[in-house]
Amino acid sequence: MPPSLVVDNSNNRAKETDFLGKYAEAESGRPDLMMSKLLSRPQSSWTDVESDYDEPTVRRAPRDFSKDEVDADRAEEWDDGRRVSPLSSFSNGSGSKKLPQAIIIGVKKGGTRALLEFLRVHPDIRAVGAEPHFFDRNYDNGLDWYR
Numbered sequence: 001m002p003p004s005l006v007v008d009n010s011n012n013r014a015k016e017t018d019f020l021g022k023y024a025e026a027e028s029g030r031p032d033l034m035m036s037k038l039l040s041r042p043q044s045s046w047t048d049v050e051s052d053y054d055e056p057t058v059r060r061a062p063r064d065f066s067k068d069e070v071d072a073d074r075a076e077e078w079d080d081g082r083r084v085s086p087l088s089s090f091s092n093g094s095g096s097k098k099l100p101q102a103i104i105i106g107v108k109k110g111g112t113r114a115l116l117e118f119l120r121v122h123p124d125i126r127a128v129g130a131e132p133h134f135f136d137r138n139y140d141n142g143l144d145w146y147r
């Protein structure tokens with residue numbers, strides 16, 4: 001299922017719509033079908049939406065940052081000096097990469113890093129290595145970068 005995206009900024013509306021359209025094309029080849037699912041989904045229920053989304057293989061092993069898992073082109077330096085790729089943990093082990101099923105959106109110093117780290121602890125969640133900042137910094141790199 002594609003991510004839920006809420007952007008409280010009308011300046012980003014065009015980008016959001018553009019992204020969702022590209023997302024739909026990329027995932028199903030039927031942008032009209034995907035957009036209608038996204039826009040008409042009842043807010044009170046999450047169980048009545050059919051999706052042909054292919055569940056990614058779950059990454060169960062905790063990430064070992066001491067190993068060289070970093071994609072140098074995408075690496076980001078964390079406050080503590082670690083260099084991590086925002087996207088390398090998206091690999092499902094077979095070489096393919098998926099778009100996210102959930103996106104954390106928050107203001108700077110709003111606790112997004114803490115939320116990411118809490119979620120990462122769950123064995124059924126594969127989280128990005130670092131905040132990818134796709135929408136505010138890397139949008140022009142496109143979906144191939146984002147996967």
Ligand SMILES: Nc1ncnc2c1ncn2[C@@H]1O[C@H](COP(=O)(O)OS(=O)(=O)O)[C@@H](OP(=O)(O)O)[C@H]1O
Pocket residue numbers: 106107108109110111112113114
């Ligand atoms: N649960 C909870 N309660 C109170 N404060 C919390 C909580 N979780 C994170 N934090 C504090 O939030 C700051 C980090 O926010 P972010 O991770 O969003 O920062 S960042 O912008 O992504 O760097 C960081 O504050 P500073 O230490 O002042 O930088 C964290 O200590």
